[in-house]
Amino acid sequence: MLRLFKNKIFILVSVTVVTLVVIGLSSIQNSKINLVGDVFSTVLSPFQRFINYSDKKINDFFAHFEDIDKLRKENEELRQTVTKLVYENEKLIDLKIKNEELRKALDIKDQYSTMDMIGANIIAKDMGNWFDIFIIDRGAKDGISNNYPIVTSNGLVGRVMQTDVFTSKVISIIDEDSSISARLSRTSDIVVVKGDRKLKEQGLCIMNYIPADADISAGDRVETSGVGGIYPKGILIGKVKEVRQRTNELDRYAIIEPAVDFKRLEEVFILKEKKIYDDETSEENK
Numbered sequence: 001m002l003r004l005f006k007n008k009i010f011i012l013v014s015v016t017v018v019t020l021v022v023i024g025l026s027s028i029q030n031s032k033i034n035l036v037g038d039v040f041s042t043v044l045s046p047f048q049r050f051i052n053y054s055d056k057k058i059n060d061f062f063a064h065f066e067d068i069d070k071l072r073k074e075n076e077e078l079r080q081t082v083t084k085l086v087y088e089n090e091k092l093i094d095l096k097i098k099n100e101e102l103r104k105a106l107d108i109k110d111q112y113s114t115m116d117m118i119g120a121n122i123i124a125k126d127m128g129n130w131f132d133i134f135i136i137d138r139g140a141k142d143g144i145s146n147n148y149p150i151v152t153s154n155g156l157v158g159r160v161m162q163t164d165v166f167t168s169k170v171i172s173i174i175d176e177d178s179s180i181s182a183r184l185s186r187t188s189d190i191v192v193v194k195g196d197r198k199l200k201e202q203g204l205c206i207m208n209y210i211p212a213d214a215d216i217s218a219g220d221r222v223e224t225s226g227v228g229g230i231y232p233k234g235i236l237i238g239k240v241k242e243v244r245q246r247t248n249e250l251d252r253y254a255i256i257e258p259a260v261d262f263k264r265l266e267e268v269f270i271l272k273e274k275k276i277y278d279d280e281t282s283e284e285n286k
């Protein structure tokens with residue numbers, strides 16, 4: 001095999017040398033060897049075509065790899081561009097959500113213009129998937145006291161049940177120890193919304209003491225009644241999910257779906273009564 005390869009190399013080199021010699025001699029004007037050159041050119045023409053063809057194929061071969069490298073670089077640039085666009089799109093979505101939250105917060109502030117709103121972060125909660133009992137980073141030093149209402153931009157969360165200097169414990173409306181005087185927005189019928197041990201695991205509440213003549217159906221909005229001295233009137237609690245019958249026809253109760261998502265709470269607002277001083281009191285304090 002090696003000898004055959006060497007023979008091929010020898011033949012190729014020999015043919016090349018002869019070709020160059022013939023070309024050199026052919027360049028001499030009126031040379032008699034021109035005839036011989038023409039013969040050799042005719043004989044060697046297939047070899048020349050083969051060499052030209054091989055050269056083209058080699059160039060195409062390397063050009064192919066250059067194109068692959070170029071495509072690889074372009075693909076990497078496109079991948080980086082897509083990653084950047086996805087990141088920027090996520091930032092825009094976050095900004096949109098934040099803007100919506102701020103807008104709702106401003107709406108809430110207008111709704112409770114007679115009260116101060118204090119923002120708070122949730123820093124701990126009881127075991128489980130639901131925020132039925134949790135801790136916020138506001139306490140007595142911020143003027144927070146027991147029974148202050150807790151809300152979000154979506155609706156009622158619950159109330160403060162215990163305060164320390166720097167933190168407060170909150171009981172939410174889905175906890176079984178929670179009870180709220182409420183009203184049906186459409187009919188103004190007064191009812192009671194309570195937490196329920198079983199329904200809590202679904203993030204739901206129960207509505208009791210529904211008047212016998214109350215017109216109630218799924219989808220009705222439920223809000224605080226203002227009775228009881230804890231929650232201001234008109235805070236959205238949620239909507240009626242289902243109306244159920246107990247043993248007799250007049251005894252009904254309803255399942256309430258809260259307006260607040262008690263699986264994903266992060267920030268809340270504490271509602272605090274504004275202190276209004278008359279002019280004389282203000283002057284004395286000066």
